[in-house]
Amino acid sequence: MNWTEIIAGVPVLAVGDAARAEILGVEYDSRAVRAGSLFVAMRGETTDGNRYVRAALDAGAVAIVTDSRESFAFADARGVPAALIADGRRALAEVSANFFGHPERQVKLCGITGTNGKTTTAFLLEGLLNSVARKCVLIGTIETHVAGAVRPSAHTTPESRDVLAIFADGAAAGATEAVMEMSSHALQQERVWALPVDVAVFTNLTQDHLDYHGTMDAYAAAKARLFEGVGAAAPRVAVINADDAYAAVMVAAAKDCETRWSYGVDGAADFKASDVVLRAGATSFVMATPFGDAEVTSQLTGRVNVYNLLAAVAAAMGRGLTLDEVVAGAAALPPVPGRFETVTNALGFSVVVDYAHTDDALRNLIVLARELAGEARVITLFGCGGDRDKTKRPKMGRAAGEGSDVVIVTSDNPRSEDPAVIADEALAGVRETGNMSVRVVLDRAAAIALAVNEARAGDIVLIAGKGHEKTQTSHGVAMPFDDVAVAAAALREREAKA
Numbered sequence: 430m431n432w433t434e435i436i437a438g439v440p441v442l443a444v445g446d447a448a449r450a451e452i453l454g455v456e457y458d459s460r461a462v463r464a465g466s467l468f469v470a471m472r473g474e475t476t477d478g479n480r481y482v483r484a485a486l487d488a489g490a491v492a493i494v495t496d497s498r499e500s501f502a503f504a505d506a507r508g509v510p511a512a513l514i515a516d517g518r519r520a521l522a523e524v525s526a527n528f529f530g531h532p533e534r535q536v537k538l539c540g541i542t543g544t545n546g547k548t549t550t551a552f553l554l555e556g557l558l559n560s561v562a563r564k565c566v567l568i569g570t571i572e573t574h575v576a577g578a579v580r581p582s583a584h585t586t587p588e589s590r591d592v593l594a595i596f597a598d599g600a601a602a603g604a605t606e607a608v609m610e611m612s613s614h615a616l617q618q619e620r621v622w623a624l625p626v627d628v629a630v631f632t633n634l635t636q637d638h639l640d641y642h643g644t645m646d647a648y649a650a651a652k653a654r655l656f657e658g659v660g661a662a663a664p665r666v667a668v669i670n671a672d673d674a675y676a677a678v679m680v681a682a683a684k685d686c687e688t689r690w691s692y693g694v695d696g697a698a699d700f701k702a703s704d705v706v707l708r709a710g711a712t713s714f715v716m717a718t719p720f721g722d723a724e725v726t727s728q729l730t731g732r733v734n735v736y737n738l739l740a741a742v743a744a745a746m747g748r749g750l751t752l753d754e755v756v757a758g759a760a761a762l763p764p765v766p767g768r769f770e771t772v773t774n775a776l777g778f779s780v781v782v783d784y785a786h787t788d789d790a791l792r793n794l795i796v797l798a799r800e801l802a803g804e805a806r807v808i809t810l811f812g813c814g815g816d817r818d819k820t821k822r823p824k825m826g827r828a829a830g831e832g833s834d835v836v837i838v839t840s841d842n843p844r845s846e847d848p849a850v851i852a853d854e855a856l857a858g859v860r861e862t863g864n865m866s867v868r869v870v871l872d873r874a875a876a877i878a879l880a881v882n883e884a885r886a887g888d889i890v891l892i893a894g895k896g897h898e899k900t901q902t903s904h905g906v907a908m909p910f911d912d913v914a915v916a917a918a919a920l921r922e923r924e925a926k927a
């Protein structure tokens with residue numbers, strides 16, 4: 430693609446004298462630049478892409494898009510086509526859309542935001558769309574589904590350039606739908622700039638990421654941007670959890686959406702569940718919808734999944750599926766990896782791996798386990814992520830201490846922090862509840878073995894926080910680690926001794 434085509438329609442403040450370049454790729458990271466790349470310099474929080482313009486040119490960049498007059502003049506002086514723009518991330522989205530041939534216009538996009546339930550709802554919605562033979566791209570925390578392949582995900586919501594590259598691959602393989610988790614980081618940083626969202630979903634808002642957003646109101650405002658449209662028109666359909674304390678904020682933001690649907694269990698809602706029956710691996714409820722009532726059954730476990738099912742069903746109906754189609758589709762959907770995933774064993778107790786890494790998620794998980802365990806015990810193992818919201822640590826500790834018979838505090842992903850310090854902060858919360866059955870075992874594998882060896886018939890062991898993750902990041906290094914595999918190994922060892 431030539432230089433003129435790639436900056437067509439992009440609001441540029443100035444363009445350099447050089448006008449000829451054949452662009453073979455668009456990159457926002459100098460380390461990814463190859464011969465023929467266009468490099469877009471973005472200002473970040475750790476560094477500034479403008480510091481890498483020289484490195485990008487040395488690596489073969491043939492054009493530069495920048496918000497810095499210095500970088501612009503530097504590239505221009507080297508005879509490289511350059512554009513001066515106001516905002517790097519927005520420009521990245523605009524040039525990438527041109528480069529990839531506007532694939533965002535070829536798929537109908539459902540965007541899902543909220544603190545918890547995005548991944549689950551996204552998988553459910555993808556499953557419903559697939560059940561009526563619509564090809565669908567999925568972008569989210571665990572993995573990316575595109576063109577019949579599964580790719581690992583580095584972020585929940587990638588940069589616009591990467592989203593558009595995925596959409597282009599999907600559209601080329603016949604996808605007409607896309608389902609995407611939209612994290613608050615991505616909405617705030619405008620990684621989703623100029624993506625037209627057809628159906629927008631809000632799951633819930635509880636504490637997380639305050640290290641980044643500062644306050645709950647700022648966090649809510651970032652999420653609300655999905656409903657306003659980020660550099661694009663407001664979504665056509667808004668699907669909002671009416672039972673959530675922040676519902677009104679999302680409804681207000683959705684004022685320009687053509688259709689606003691609420692969903693919930695507690696109060697009035699367009700998609701409302703009643704007569705909820707919760708069993709392990711079998712959830713059912715009666716669902717009232719604007720299109721009639723039906724009984725929904727699902728293999729997923731727990732009350733939170735009633736919400737996720739309602740959200741996915743409403744979004745699917747927003748995309749034109751019928752009531753019969755969503756009911757049939759929902760019954761067939763498998764659980765999501767790392768979300769209330771049971772690790773089988775012959776010892777008579779349950780071991781569950783779950784991605785609960787906020788106090789709200791942990792509390793919900795423990796309440797569910799309590800219900801399922803009856804008179805038996807709930808043994809909860811958890812840790813807290815390093816380099817993330819520190820204020821949630823004692824809160825997670827309180828949630829664990831309040832509902833569990835036995836608590837094991839361990840490491841999650843300490844990242845660059847001292848695991849012992851993180852554990853102390855979580856332990857303080859457990860101690861506040863007066864729960865005395867608490868142990869700290871920093872080595873996660875040893876902690877999992879302890880939990881498994883502690884369990885008696887009927888008990889439920891909860892291994893919380895890492896869910897599907899396949900690595901543990903400690904001292905800045907990611908090493909292979911898989912809660913399900915580690916638990917399975919510990920169970921085999923105990924079975925062998927039994």
Ligand SMILES: CC(=O)N[C@H]1[C@@H](OP(=O)(O)OP(=O)(O)OC[C@H]2O[C@@H](n3ccc(=O)[nH]c3=O)[C@H](O)[C@@H]2O)O[C@H](CO)[C@@H](O)[C@@H]1O[C@H](C)C(=O)N[C@@H](C)C(=O)N[C@H](CCC(=O)O)C(=O)O
Pocket residue numbers: 457458459460470471472473474475476477478479481570583584585586587588612613614615641
């Ligand atoms: C806080 C945050 O979200 N940071 C993300 C953000 O960083 P940033 O804007 O501060 O960028 P920066 O690191 O200062 O770099 C500025 C620019 O210089 C470029 N650069 C940098 C170095 C270099 O050698 N050459 C170069 O060109 C960078 O590519 C970037 O374009 O943009 C970067 C490029 O895409 C991301 O890698 C980075 O993710 C960091 C590593 C991260 O940990 N993000 C997490 C918190 C995150 O995004 N999480 C959410 C939510 C998770 C959930 O709850 O589901 C997610 O969507 O994944």
Ligand SMILES: Nc1ncnc2c1ncn2[C@@H]1O[C@H](COP(=O)(O)OP(=O)(O)OP(=O)(O)O)[C@@H](O)[C@H]1O
Pocket residue numbers: 543544545546547548549550570585610632633733734736737767768769783784785786789790791793794896
């Ligand atoms: N609707 C919900 N409401 C509250 N908690 C939920 C809900 N759905 C799932 N959870 C809990 O939150 C955990 C994470 O769920 P999921 O991965 O679907 O959310 P997410 O929003 O994608 O999270 P992340 O932002 O970390 O990717 C689950 O393991 C479960 O414990």
Ligand SMILES: N[C@H](CCC[C@H](N)C(=O)O)C(=O)O
Pocket residue numbers: 585786813814815817841842894895898
């Ligand atoms: N996307 C979330 C995931 C947290 C998962 C948990 N295992 C942790 O490392 O804190 C985050 O980056 O905050």
Ligand SMILES: [Mg+2]
Pocket residue numbers: 547548549569570571585610
């Ligand atoms: Mg997710």
